[in-house]
Amino acid sequence: MNHPFEILHQIKQCIKLRFPLEGKKLHAHVVKSGFGLHGPLFSNTLLYMYGKCGFLKDALQLFDEMPHRDLASWASIFTSHNHANLPQKTLFLYSAASSKENLQPDDFIYATLFNACAGCNALKVGEQLHAQFIASSFADNDVVKSSLVDFYAKCGLPDRARSVFNSIALKNVVCWTSLIYGYAKAGRKSEALALLRNTPCKNLQTWTALISGLMQGGLCLDSFKIFKELRLEGAYVDEPFILSSLIVGSATLAMLELGKQVHRLVIGFGYESNLYVCNALIDMYAKCSDVSAAEMIFGNMGKRDVVSWTSIIVGMAQHGRALEALSLYETMALAGVKPNGVTFTGIIYACSHAGLVEKGRHLFNSMVVDHGLRPSLQHYTCLVDLYARSGLIEEAKDILDTMPFTPDEAAWASLLSSCCQGGKKEIGVRIADHLLELGPEDTSTCILLSNVYAHATMWEQVSKVRKLMASMERKKKPGYSCVDLGKEIQVFYAGETEHPMRDEIFGLLKELDAEIRKRGYVPDTSLVLHDLQHQEKERQLFWHSERSALAYGLLKSAPGASIRIMKNLRVCGDCHTVFKLISNVVGRELIVRDVNRFHHFKDGECSCQDFW
DNA sequence: ATAGGGTTAG
CATH class of the missing domain: 1.25.40 (Serine Threonine Protein Phosphatase 5, Tetratricopeptide repeat)
Structure with missing residues (x-):
């Protein structure tokens, strides 16, 4: 074909344009012409090409076949794993190579390692490497310092990020962006905004970092406000990174109407087949308790990754549809998608809800044996839950x-x-x-x-x-319940409400109370403080925030429509009974999201099967 | 005439 450097140039083009198939052809050509024998130059470029294009398998194969690996080969293989969202693997490979082959990191490798630590919140490992880096001959490298800023920012330590940031000689937009993200994610809005004002260089990515950081830091409303201001200023903000963040925000707030609005924006901009956007939409609809919309998004996706599958599985499990969650897991395996740790949390949780102890135990073992995943504390908690719910308290305690x-x-x-x-x-x-x-x-x-x-x-x-x-x-924050009526959201606290519609709310609750008592309801006052008079106990139950929210929802929503309530604490046992009975009386579906699961009350039953 | 750092989903 052409001159070797011409081919090298073409490989670099493939990296830039993300053309892995073209790159593969060039790879074959290099092998045939024997250029690769002249040293790691071609191999490393090809390695990097595979890594950046998400062809981890090809990268690994090439890496294994390389007769001479240099530091650049290691840096590229680490980048490949980071890029494939496998940061733990990077750290594992590094620690193996450093003990077996005495691999000494250079500046490039340090940057990939800090990137990996940031990806899996490996604070301890990162700190050790940081100390090692300071003592190394690369300690002045600004790019590595930039990766450290990002590492501390992602680990939720913006002040540590800042001290590294201060030591950077030439601060560019990358380190500014990382630092702003760090403060936003830590919920320190004013500091993040102050930094943004002082930045000599900012671009759309900086704004994206601020918006997504604030969403993750729980300051969703502030984040939406900033987004709106940006749009009013005429900024070009129709890009999938920001849209994904807005969807995450709607999910966090559990505001279905807002989520739908963002969904419409997504369609308007033509991003409805973007993988990240779809994954976020699945999660959002599930968290806003519209599981069928989540299923619809999932069903229409052309390409699904492990996050898509995990999102729908977790969504199903949280809504009490355990068997469907498990069968989705089977389908996922058939589709050749490998589960990760989050997937297993979802399906073990599903087993625990369906009382499938054996199945859950088997899946836990399979996670370790078949998939080589190390169980986290969360996985053990799921296992404890699995045993305990089935009455195997001793076994649970044992774990x-x-x-x-x-x-x-x-x-x-x-x-x-x-x-x-x-x-x-x-x-x-x-x-x-x-x-x-x-x-x-x-x-x-x-x-x-x-x-x-x-x-x-x-x-x-x-x-x-x-x-x-x-x-x-x-x-x-005190306990509260919100009822989401689409156009408006009302918040109710425990105790007699001071709402303008207080009388109507009281009247309806009284009426419903009488009706369910006819059907055998006896208030379970054992959950209320003992030193109150009996009547006072009942009165306390009567004014639990979810009941006021329910009454308001029933009064204001369209006849027959489902009522959606979000509560920031657990539903009490008595309210759970009352909601089941009321769902029968009013013939509607009542959906309550409590602190960590959903209850769908319908026809006198709850989707959680009275385990929560 | 190779390679590294910032923003998105569970």
């Missing part, structure tokens, strides 16, 4: 005691919640005491504790928990 992690609050709470359901009072109290000693940080845990103690008639402990909770609520 907590023997797993290679210190159980956190969520892990204990999972076991505790099943003790309440299974009537295992003694062990429940023991766990509760332990949790109370640890000092729970979650209001939901407190409700659980208070329930356990109330069932065991340990009133002193109950009031201790209540006091703790009151102090937490003062510091944090």
